[in-house]
Amino acid sequence: MSTNSSTFAEISELIHDEQLMAFVQEKAWNYESQADFMAGPMPCGLAPEAAWELVSFVRRMGGWPPVRSQMPRAGKSLASGLAFQTMPPAVEQAVSDLSARCDRRSRLWDALNPLMRHRRIVAPLVEDLMAGVERAGFSLSYETVRTLVFGAHEPQGYEERIVANTVALLQSPCETAAAPTAEVLRELHESIVRGTEAADAAPARSAHAPAAAAPESSQPEAFVLRRVSFEELAREIGRESQWGAHPLPGVIMNAGILWNSMTAGPANAFLEIVLRRRALVRIGLPVLAWVPLSWLRLAWERGTSPELLEPFRYGEAFLVSEFGLDCTPYLIQMLAMMEHYVDRLEEEARVLDAADTARRKAVNRDARLSHRQKELLADLIADPTARTDVGAYARRFDCAVSTARDDLNRLVDLRYCSTTYQGKKQVFWLSETV
Numbered sequence: 001m002s003t004n005s006s007t008f009a010e011i012s013e014l015i016h017d018e019q020l021m022a023f024v025q026e027k028a029w030n031y032e033s034q035a036d037f038m039a040g041p042m043p044c045g046l047a048p049e050a051a052w053e054l055v056s057f058v059r060r061m062g063g064w065p066p067v068r069s070q071m072p073r074a075g076k077s078l079a080s081g082l083a084f085q086t087m088p089p090a091v092e093q094a095v096s097d098l099s100a101r102c103d104r105r106s107r108l109w110d111a112l113n114p115l116m117r118h119r120r121i122v123a124p125l126v127e128d129l130m131a132g133v134e135r136a137g138f139s140l141s142y143e144t145v146r147t148l149v150f151g152a153h154e155p156q157g158y159e160e161r162i163v164a165n166t167v168a169l170l171q172s173p174c175e176t177a178a179a180p181t182a183e184v185l186r187e188l189h190e191s192i193v194r195g196t197e198a199a200d201a202a203p204a205r206s207a208h209a210p211a212a213a214a215p216e217s218s219q220p221e222a223f224v225l226r227r228v229s230f231e232e233l234a235r236e237i238g239r240e241s242q243w244g245a246h247p248l249p250g251v252i253m254n255a256g257i258l259w260n261s262m263t264a265g266p267a268n269a270f271l272e273i274v275l276r277r278r279a280l281v282r283i284g285l286p287v288l289a290w291v292p293l294s295w296l297r298l299a300w301e302r303g304t305s306p307e308l309l310e311p312f313r314y315g316e317a318f319l320v321s322e323f324g325l326d327c328t329p330y331l332i333q334m335l336a337m338m339e340h341y342v343d344r345l346e347e348e349a350r351v352l353d354a355a356d357t358a359r360r361k362a363v364n365r366d367a368r369l370s371h372r373q374k375e376l377l378a379d380l381i382a383d384p385t386a387r388t389d390v391g392a393y394a395r396r397f398d399c400a401v402s403t404a405r406d407d408l409n410r411l412v413d414l415r416y417c418s419t420t421y422q423g424k425k426q427v428f429w430l431s432e433t434v
Contacts, residue, residue: 019043027055028062029088031329033316056321059086063326064249065242082324085253085331087244094335095246101342102287108342109287111349116290118383121348122149124341125170128292129163132269135259135298136162158196165192166270174278179238182230185263188274189230192267226261233263237275240283247283251276252334253327255293269294288338290345296337305337356381368414372397373407377416380430387427 014020023043037055038048046054060067063084085091101108115121126146133140138159147153148164155164169191180188228236236257240250258272273294280289299305300314317330363369363377376393380386388396394404408428411417417428 014044017044020046023051024055024058027051028058028086029090031088031312031319031332033312033329034319035316053321053323056319056323056326059326059328060084060321060323062086063328064244083253083318083327084324085243085249085327088328091249091328091332091335094332094339095244095248098288098335098339098342099246099248099285101346102285104284104286106287108346108349111353112287112290112345114382115349115352118385119150120352120384121290121345122146124290124292124345125149125167127295128273129166129270131292131294131298132166132273133159133163135269135294136266138162138266161194161196162192162267162270165194166274169274170277174281179240179279180234180275181238182234185230185234185271185275189264189267189271192264192270192274228261228263230263233257233261240279247279248285248288249331251279251283252293252331254279256327256330259294259297287342287345291338291341293334293338296341297334300333300337306340363416366414368410370407372399373411373416376407377411377430380417384430387429389425389427 020043027037034052037052042048042051063086065084100106103109112121126142126149129145129149130140130142133145136159140159140163144160145163148155148160149167151167155161169188237254240247240254243250243253255272255276258268258275262268264271276293277289280286296305303314312329312333317327317333319326319329359381360378363374363381366374369377372393375397376388380388388408390401390404390408393399393408394401397404399407408417408419408426411428412419415431415433418431419426419428421427
């Protein structure tokens with residue numbers, strides 16, 4: 001028998017072994033760390049290293065991006081450093097569930113949209129910005145970032161200006177059907193650093209910045225921070241569909257590319273937040289735009305995320321083989337964190353809605369209030385950040401200024417409203433005790 005015939009017979013016998021087929025079927029779709037895999041029993045007397053490569057081969061065969069799209073035109077072998085992901089049932093189900101819960105036609109978005117617009121839920125935005133602050137090595141506190149989100153004071157210095165510029169970008173409407181070009185990336189970067197000192201005068205990186213974070217895989221040198229041009233970055237993040245049929249995995253993977261790039265220097269972490277949020281709105285998932293993914297991943301990096309959110313330890317999120325870096329565990333973890341946070345947003349919206357319903361019922365039952373006062377309170381309950389004054393009230397309800405003043409002061413006496421003077425003007429807003 002020739003050598004080729006003998007080799008074929010050996011391969012045929014191996015691939016038809018039911019024990020091996022069952023092993024590969026189980027391992028290909030049920031991910032575990034490389035260390036845990038190697039410690040388990042192997043079929044057919046295979047060495048753990050050989051079994052690992054076999055399972056990795058099967059995963060890569062069904063993974064994204066497709067192999068042929070990664071092959072050099074000259075027909076050379078697949079580059080071992082490429083990243084890919086598979087689509088096991090757990091991933092497909094998570095993507096499908098999140099898409100259904102979080103699109104712009106969902107009941108959850110109907111509930112969250114006014115709460116976000118009126119800044120009644122601000123923690124997600126502040127948390128994402130705080131992750132940017134820490135990744136950039138800035139020294140701003142949570143309360144400082146929160147005041148910048150509310151526009152409560154003018155930004156002072158380099159760090160506050162970058163945060164305030166990012167907030168302005170996030171609050172400006174932007175509907176686009178295409179991934180950002182290099183020119184768009186430059187314009188966004190310029191908007192983020194506008195009014196600041198030169199980039200080389202930025203503060204030094206803190207001990208808690210990404211340079212001190214745990215590696216993403218057993219090959220940390222594959223994930224050093226890279227300096228790439230805007231053109232290179234646009235090419236890398238401009239193909240969301242290469243990661244699967246649904247664009248959500250592509251948005252998540254692009255966020256990882258941005259976290260590991262230093263294209264925009266200290267502003268890079270803030271550029272990632274803007275691009276991710278815009279991408280999620282663009283693909284029709286506005287609820288997910290309010291999930292602070294940068295903050296969630298930073299907590300995962302540091303081992304401070306809740307146990308519920310750790311199906312994979314941070315340093316084992318990318319599986320290394322001769323076929324490249326399998327990103328699937330990383331994607332599973334990111335989707336799990338997003339799903340958990342969506343649960344939190346949904347509960348917060350439910351609690352606020354219940355409280356608002358109770359407030360409206362109390363107002364409607366109060367016989368001491370006029371129809372004008374009830375209408376004003378209904379608006380203030382819907383938007384607790386709103387303010388009014390005597391003149392605005394008189395114009396709205398076409399009543400005398402003296403009547404408007406009496407109505408508003410009566411609301412203060414009944415503890416429905418609070419009041420203060422801004423210069424000579426007396427302003428009123430919804431009391432926190434309502």
